[in-house]
Amino acid sequence: MHRDDDPITTQLLPRAALLSRLLLRQSLVGIPRSEAGVLGTLARGERRVTELAEHEGLAQPTMTLLVKRLEERGWVARKPDPDDRRAVLISLTPAGVDALEHARAGYREVLARHLDAMSADEIAALSTATEALGHLIDVLQRGDAR
Numbered sequence: 351m352h353r354d355d356d357p358i359t360t361q362l363l364p365r366a367a368l369l370s371r372l373l374l375r376q377s378l379v380g381i382p383r384s385e386a387g388v389l390g391t392l393a394r395g396e397r398r399v400t401e402l403a404e405h406e407g408l409a410q411p412t413m414t415l416l417v418k419r420l421e422e423r424g425w426v427a428r429k430p431d432p433d434d435r436r437a438v439l440i441s442l443t444p445a446g447v448d449a450l451e452h453a454r455a456g457y458r459e460v461l462a463r464h465l466d467a468m469s470a471d472e473i474a475a476l477s478t479a480t481e482a483l484g485h486l487i488d489v490l491q492r493g494d495a496r
Contacts, residue, residue: 366483377456381449384408384416389425389442389450396441398431425449 374383381389384406391397391405403413417440420426425446431437442450465473 373457373460376460377453379453379456381453385420385425386450386453388413388416388420389446389453392426392440392442392446393450396429396439398437398439400437402440420446423449 370383374381374386379386387406388402391402397405399413399417400410402408402417403410406413408416417426417428421428423445424443426440427443428438428440431439465476468476
């Protein structure tokens with residue numbers, strides 16, 4: 351059981367969010383974090399706007415505007431949902447895949463540059479933490495509360 355002053359429960363989210371912002375800012379890829387998040391989600395498969403909004407933690411009207419911007423850039427496409435003609439599915443276009451890969455390459459380059467300045471022990475600790483974070487994400491996505 352973790353206490354309210356436990357560094358994991360108090361610092362994980364703020365530090366992860368700050369890391370994301372710093373990587374985005376320093377990579378100079380020119381894609382806002384919210385757009386990169388939606389592109390990343392869509393890389394795992396097409397989704398309804400409501401699903402995207404829920405997944406990204408945004409209100410549906412906000413997501414609708416975000417999808418419209420991505421569509422105007424040619425990064426996403428809409429198509430009718432075959433299971434519900436009132437709904438549409440949003441998917442990545444080839445240009446969206448390229449934009450996402452460009453953003454990810456920018457993040458990786460910045461991260462690699464800064465990892466070079468860290469000790470082998472720090473790199474090993476980050477590797478272990480990255481694996482544990484992946485497991486935590488899996489648990490959260492399944493809704494488990496072990």
